[in-house]
Amino acid sequence: MLIFFLGIEILQTEQGLLLTQRKFTMDLLEEFGCSQAHPVICPLDYSMKLKPEEGALLADPTSYRRLIGKLAHTA
Numbered sequence: 001m002l003i004f005f006l007g008i009e010i011l012q013t014e015q016g017l018l019l020t021q022r023k024f025t026m027d028l029l030e031e032f033g034c035s036q037a038h039p040v041i042c043p044l045d046y047s048m049k050l051k052p053e054e055g056a057l058l059a060d061p062t063s064y065r066r067l068i069g070k071l072a073h074t075a
Contacts, residue, residue, distance in 0.1 A: 004023075007021065007023075007024050008020070008021060008024075009021070009022060009023055028067070028070060028071075032063065032067055
């Protein structure tokens with residue numbers, strides 16, 4: 001029986017097949033040191049206004065680019 005196909009986990013239920021990327025998500029959380037993070041509805045305050053000239057730049061954006069690349073690949 002097929003369990004994984006192209007990174008998608010396939011589970012059989014009484015209602016039919018369930019496709020999930022749970023393993024991919026858990027692997028990403030582990031790789032980027034977020035496996036112990038707690039889920040939130042929105043990580044930012046709704047009233048916060050972000051401006052490009054404010055805030056600190058990332059010291060090394062390589063990790064961020066790698067994460068965005070992996071997320072874009074699954075879209």
